[in-house]
Amino acid sequence: MTTLSKEQIEGLAEHLESAQLQCFDVTKITDEHPAMDFEDAYAVQKVIQQRKLERGDQLIGYKMGLTSRAKMEQMGVDSPVYGFLMSSFEVQESSAVPVSRFIHPRVEAEIAFVLKDELSGPGCTVAKVLSATDFVMPSIEIIDSRYRDFKFDLTSVIADNASSSAFVTGSTVVPVAGLDLGTVGVVLEINGEVVEVGAGAAVLGHPANSIAQLVNMLAETGESLPAGSLVLSGAITAALPVKAGDCATVRAHGMGSATVRFV
Ligand code: 0L1
Ligand code: MG
Numbered sequence: 001m002t003t004l005s006k007e008q009i010e011g012l013a014e015h016l017e018s019a020q021l022q023c024f025d026v027t028k029i030t031d032e033h034p035a036m037d038f039e040d041a042y043a044v045q046k047v048i049q050q051r052k053l054e055r056g057d058q059l060i061g062y063k064m065g066l067t068s069r070a071k072m073e074q075m076g077v078d079s080p081v082y083g084f085l086m087s088s089f090e091v092q093e094s095s096a097v098p099v100s101r102f103i104h105p106r107v108e109a110e111i112a113f114v115l116k117d118e119l120s121g122p123g124c125t126v127a128k129v130l131s132a133t134d135f136v137m138p139s140i141e142i143i144d145s146r147y148r149d150f151k152f153d154l155t156s157v158i159a160d161n162a163s164s165s166a167f168v169t170g171s172t173v174v175p176v177a178g179l180d181l182g183t184v185g186v187v188l189e190i191n192g193e194v195v196e197v198g199a200g201a202a203v204l205g206h207p208a209n210s211i212a213q214l215v216n217m218l219a220e221t222g223e224s225l226p227a228g229s230l231v232l233s234g235a236i237t238a239a240l241p242v243k244a245g246d247c248a249t250v251r252a253h254g255m256g257s258a259t260v261r262f263v
Helices: 006-022 038-054 069-075 126-132 154-159 207-219
Strands: 059-065 081-086 106-115 133-143 166-169 185-190 193-199 230-232 247-252 256-262
Touching (some): 006 038, 038 081, 081 154, 081 207, 106 185, 106 207, 106 247, 126 133, 126 207, 133 207, 133 247, 133 256
Parallel strands (some): 059 230
Antiparallel strands (some): 106 133, 106 230, 133 166, 185 193, 185 247, 247 256
């Protein structure tokens, strides 16, 4: 049940999207709206998405966030969150992205899924996700909370599109058949130095489980994942801050790599 009026939801969406577009930080919105709930927060997120669609941007998929046990425990929650991805968030592999586009960017190593079939819930499973997947790619998510010093609660971060900002995918597309995405090893390098290592199972036991949970969460509002959707399944490593001059690379065993430079 939402607690905020339509006007309040639209006002908060404008507030958070302005912070994103003009690169300024804000305090968490629950300071002013302590009673707001997850439904209000996803309603704010949806209005941000609609504002972007109205300006001609395209919805290309979703991202899952807070998908590791460690991050969920840190936030005191037992379920992940999702955000949407627009085509304007995509950064070409091996290209340079200006840090002036962000407030305080951090990079995470992830596995991206691209679907060949629609997925709808409830009742979506790992097997259904794997059979609907066209291919997977290593990816780098660049998160950029609009909240000062990344200080927020779960409700505030959902409204802020789960800190979505930009992402890069590798240029090699790999079919899932023959890959064990739970045990696949992933390395995050910054400036050629290995700074984080992990395995796919860091993401809710298996990255495809994260996609299944997304589909089941979307079903609660009558939405599904159309064929062609791109989904970032969640961080395999910790999120690390980056600055101008840094180069981040994610390598995933048998899947190639994704690289981005910050200028
Ligand atoms: O992609 C993520 O796991 C981040 C979700 C939002 C929380 C954060 O900004 O750290
Ligand atoms: Mg992420």
